[in-house]
Amino acid sequence: MSEKPVGLIDPPAGYADWLADLKGRIHGAQQRATLAVNRELVLLYWQIGRDILQRQAAQGWGAKVIERLAQDLRVAFPEMKGFSRANLMYMRAFAQAWPDAEIVQQAVGQLPWGHNLVLLTQLKDPELRLAYAQNAIAHGWSRNVLNIHIETRRLERSGQAITNFEARLPQPQSDLARESLKDPYRFDFLGLSDEAHEREIEGALVKHVTEFLLELGAGFAFVGRQVLLDVGGDDFFIDLLFYHLKLRCYVVIELKAGKFKPEHLGQLGFYLTAVDAQVKHPDDGPTIGLLLCKSRNKVVAEYALRDTAQPLGVAEYKLLESLPAELKTNLPSIAQIERELMGSSELPEPEA
Structure with missing residues (x-):
């Protein structure tokens, strides 16, 4: 039989219900904070991708600048993951796929970056991509479940x-x-x-x-x-x-x-x-x-x-389904980006 911690009084009437309510509010606040952080991160990635697109178009910068940017950002923010060359390429493609900032803020911004990578690499049609994003939000699909539904053309x-x-x-x-x-x-x-x-x-x-x-x-x-x-x-x-x-x-x-x-x-x-x-x-x-x-x-x-x-x-x-190959982008695969985020691949040398 466990003993009551020293110094604690017996809770008054109604305390248990109040505590349960507080726990629910705290959990809710934690979830909202996590969602807010995710939205900010996805929006940041979109803004970086948009900047890369705009500067490459306006100033003629080539792909090599992304390698240099990846190195400089990782030096400036060593505690942050996500600034590999492959992920910057994804940010560029993400901004290109979703030119409307409102869609990013209201729809795909509610999904984790990993979900967005699945949508980005598996689907080229914008309307279909948005439909899968909305269903993933509505039904709480994990990234694996989202990938399965896309592969089976749900x-x-x-x-x-x-x-x-x-x-x-x-x-x-x-x-x-x-x-x-x-x-x-x-x-x-x-x-x-x-x-x-x-x-x-x-x-x-x-x-x-x-x-x-x-x-x-x-x-x-x-x-x-x-x-x-x-x-x-x-x-x-x-x-x-x-x-x-x-x-x-x-x-x-x-x-x-x-x-x-x-x-x-x-x-x-x-x-x-x-x-x-x-x-x-x-x-x-x-x-x-x-x-x-x-x-x-x-x-x-x-x-x-x-x-x-x-x-x-x-x-x-x-019973035996042979589906047509999904349309893919020419960007690195999700496996490649995950390896880079884990630090298992070498960062290319910056452009001289």
């Missing part, structure tokens, strides 16, 4: 499934539901051959449910596999059942190892009717169905969904 695939949500769901739920579905879904993390059968895929998805949820996206919660529905004494089994926390509705996912056929929607629609009748709470929204198939004809899927009364979507899945 945002480019979002909202691409063929659905009838616009006609079957009210606004704004229809927009959110459409953006919650992708096409195609990538299941290459399962390690299965392209000839895998439905039950094999289904079992592997449950075994790797963490990766599956990451691929599905924010808001999905796993409910069960082969969920039993007793309809008039007959047993039916749903492949995969989820609940979407933002849409506040159940999501039924059915797997088809072959090509999409219109009759697949009849079975999926039956499951939606049964879930709405037996599972969903009165406060839940209409159950949504997603049919995942190995391949689908877009026109056939659109026709099949047109006269379907229930909110359904059709998307492909890929």
Whole structure:
């Protein structure tokens, strides 16, 4: 039994709640201070990069001046990391990629420099780069998670499934539901051959449910596999059942190892009717169905969904995905910049 420190009195009534509140405020202040420091650092890097750009353009300075600047800054500020030649090159590219200071202050300035390096080296399209930055802020993605989402083209695939949500769901739920579905879904993390059968895929998805949820996206919660529905004494089994926390509705996912056929929607629609009748709470929204198939004809899927009364979507899945190479900048890689920041590479000699 621990003894009370000498000289301390028993806390008065209400002290514990007050202490908890103070701790919360202190932690909040620490977090705000960290964010403020990060914003100032990112803004400083942007200003340095902008100055390099402007002086090179106005005075014709060559690339060698960056080597000289790196050495001079490291001598002047030996306690600060980040003034390597490679990082100065990143600052220049950062300012070139984001010429608008307001975007730096309000958007990418909220992300750590490492996140900005990922955006800078992995994406060339400004709108797409900003979209990934905004999602990283909104969802609190780590740098590794951000990199994974860029490599798997998460945002480019979002909202691409063929659905009838616009006609079957009210606004704004229809927009959110459409953006919650992708096409195609990538299941290459399962390690299965392209000839895998439905039950094999289904079992592997449950075994790797963490990766599956990451691929599905924010808001999905796993409910069960082969969920039993007793309809008039007959047993039916749903492949995969989820609940979407933002849409506040159940999501039924059915797997088809072959090509999409219109009759697949009849079975999926039956499951939606049964879930709405037996599972969903009165406060839940209409159950949504997603049919995942190995391949689908877009026109056939659109026709099949047109006269379907229930909110359904059709998307492909890929067990073996071969993505096109990402567009890269010609700047040093992140591995190279990290090695320089750790002091493992030699600084080039300054221009004479």
